[in-house]
Amino acid sequence: MSVNRPFYFGTNVKMTHTPEDTRIFLQMLTELGEELPADVRLFYLPPYTSLHLRGCSSLPSSVWLGAQNMHEDEWGAYTGEISAAMLRELGVELVLLGHSERRERYNETDEGVNRKVQAAVANGLKFILCIGETEREKRCGVARETLSRQLKMALHGLAACHLSKVHIAYEPVWAIGEKGSSAPPGHVAKMHAWIRNVLEELYPQESASVPILYGGSVNEQNCAELARTPLVDGLFVGRAVWDAENFRKVLYLSLASRMDKIES
């Protein structure tokens, strides 16, 4: 597969990220979007309370503002929940689905993620689908089974004509957050190859363009190697880029490494 594919880079910022923090990020992303090569796509997923600022920004089309979650139903008695149509009305173009923190702490099931996938597509939203094995699943040798199940169940019933909305983030649960440490590039390459095979099994003709990102403790030290790992189409970064300047720094280190790989 060509390394000359679009490169995706973005973050889901923490719960305490305020609208003022979002203003700073949007300003930085607008500048970045204008200076970066056309094949770079950036995404930024702030808390719900910042999404209205989409309307006050002039983000270029290569930068997507997204939500960290949404409810799967169009309407109903769900106090406190946010629907896909509500996101759409704010100008949001992307939504994160199935993050492991939601699967673990809010009991999100594969069936529930599938309903969110259907709702996202019905409302014209692109989505990033997070999949990844736990430490125990890795230890017991069933990581691939987990990835297959999560992928097949989340995408069940999704017509191939909607594949342009789909972005996969491989985020091993053991690699995410303060207690995690990044997956070794060799492991990432193997798992991305597996995910690519499952996508091909599901959509034999059309799946090649679906990007597969890696996430889990990406930082300034390891981003260059991960960005040039085979079959990695982008990086999904947390803590290391919650500060706007660090976002810029880690992005540029990743892009430089990617560029070296294309030239060598």
Ligand code: PGA
């Ligand atoms: P991390 O977060 O980069 O801080 O491990 C990744 C994530 O939240 O998905």
